[in-house]
Amino acid sequence: MNRLLPIEWIAALRFLNEGRLQTLFIVGGVAIGVGVIVFMSALLDGMQANIFRRVLSSQPHIVISRPKDVARPLRTERPGEILLVNLQKRSQLVASVDQWRKVREQMRLRGDIDAVSPTASGPGFAIRGDASESVTLIGIEPQQYIRIVPLPDKLVAGSFRLTTTDMIVGTQLADDLGVRVGDKLRVATANGTSATLSIVAIFDLGSKGVNQRNVYIELATAQNLLGLVGGVSSIDLTVVDPFQAEDVARQVGEQTGLLAESWIKTNNQFFLGLNAQKFSSYLIRVFVGLSVAAGIASVLVVSVVQRSKEIGILRAMGGSRRQMLSIFLIQGAVVGLVGSLAGSALGTLLLGLWRLAARNPDGTPMFAVTVDLGLYVWAAVLATLTGLAAAMTPAVRAARLDPVVAIRG
Incomplete structure (x- = not known):
């Protein structure tokens, strides 16, 4: 099996296997982060959809009506005169929409x-x-x-x-x-x-x-x-x-x-509240993602320091800087992917527990919460990319190590 893998993959997987405890901790950290993202995303989306449905299910999205009647003076100002007019707003009578x-x-x-x-x-x-x-x-x-x-x-x-x-x-x-x-x-x-x-x-x-x-x-x-x-x-x-x-x-x-008024205009405070909820959801995802990236980066930096001699030996045996760079990028991607899969399972478990616990007094669910398959795919891709980004600095550091210094070190 190993013969079918490039040297970069063999070295990356061996490093992860030799530091099993470190790998377990960082995968666990990624899993917790992804689980929180999946759980919070599904929960906030379900809550927003529930509020949205309750508010908008009793009203149209847009209402078209006649333009409001506006009072106008019977005569306009003429050159050289000042016209004092006290205009009162006209009462709006029930009238039909033209055509x-x-x-x-x-x-x-x-x-x-x-x-x-x-x-x-x-x-x-x-x-x-x-x-x-x-x-x-x-x-x-x-x-x-x-x-x-x-x-x-x-x-x-x-x-x-x-x-x-x-x-x-x-x-x-x-x-x-x-x-x-x-x-x-x-x-x-x-x-x-x-x-x-x-x-x-x-x-x-x-x-x-x-x-x-x-x-x-x-x-x-x-x-x-x-x-x-x-x-x-x-x-x-x-x-x-x-x-x-x-x-x-x-x-x-x-x-x-004609006059066309949308629900966004007539329910402006509600619309602003929905936007604020969306923004807070994005912030949660960003900060959790940053914490996951920081965890991956810190563990891989330590790994570079611990494995300086191995890196030096690989360089002395003909390994290129590109290969050293690839080894640690692969580690970051693998950790991110495996952590995302575990995190998706954790998020699904948390949602299942929430459905059991969050009930109305009559026993019905508080509101429907479903997880779109796209959320799992998005979480996996994001975690993998985060792992790659977090591994970039330690990977560059490993690629720049001088083989002689690393072996002596």
């Missing part, structure tokens, strides 16, 4: 947009006897809207269906008005229009305000109640890459001339 069907078709043709759903929404009141609650009426096309917000997955009672006489309400509104599936509520709007609708389902979107405020009805029913016959107040979009939503929204605004 919304054309805009909808344009959005469906874009490759960066995954789902498109027109909605007609506006304020109203849900009334039961003497009790009433202020609500937001949201008229939807059910089969399109569930691609934006997965309402069927959020139901706690009833079944998902919407006709012109149906409504879906939140858990908080149902509690406040004392209603359940099958009961009827009268819905009224400021323009004097009202309708009596049956509750077919109750949802829980994880937010008390949303569960108290949102009432989903069929699009045609909302159009009649809000005075938007044939129109919609907004077009909701889901994009392929949610983190590119702001760029897509800017392009959509330029394309349509």
Whole structure:
């Protein structure tokens, strides 16, 4: 077997075998570092995906609506005069998006947009006897809207269906008005229009305000109640890459001339928090990688000092500087690779223990944590490259040793 290996590999593996204790310690250090990287990466990615899913599963990524009405003076300044004007902001009335069907078709043709759903929404009141609650009426096309917000997955009672006489309400509104599936509520709007609708389902979107405020009805029913016959107040979009939503929204605004607001803009603090979490994850990986590199380098430097005579003998027997350099680079790469494999196994074990320990009170997992196969490959490649980089200094030092001095030394 040894005859099939180059001299550099034979010497590198023999050095590692002769210093078994040192090799074991440094491989263990690499394994711990890689295990921490795998565990923390999977845990932080799972946590971020869970938070992201909970926040964005109840809202569209981009909302297209009419530009806001702006008050303008009736006359402009003329040369030589000063015009004193006290402009008050105009109230924003519920109005339809111009040519919304054309805009909808344009959005469906874009490759960066995954789902498109027109909605007609506006304020109203849900009334039961003497009790009433202020609500937001949201008229939807059910089969399109569930691609934006997965309402069927959020139901706690009833079944998902919407006709012109149906409504879906939140858990908080149902509690406040004392209603359940099958009961009827009268819905009224400021323009004097009202309708009596049956509750077919109750949802829980994880937010008390949303569960108290949102009432989903069929699009045609909302159009009649809000005075938007044939129109919609907004077009909701889901994009392929949610983190590119702001760029897509800017392009959509330029394309349509309408107001396009992304979740990044409307949830700016949440977006900044996600970025901070990502940055902290990268920092953890960098510092763990640096500690692994320092450990490999320190052990190999000691190895060069301990094996100066062997290096001198190899040089005296005709070994080149390149071969001496290769011996220690091979040692660094082997240590990094073996340590990464052991570390990947350690990280997987830690994740398994975490899944068993991190449970909600009802026994369900706190959140899903999966490890992408690419993470293992990335860890192996990174650890191997780190081992090579860490071995560079001791390898150069070994290559520069004078054989006569090394043998005498």
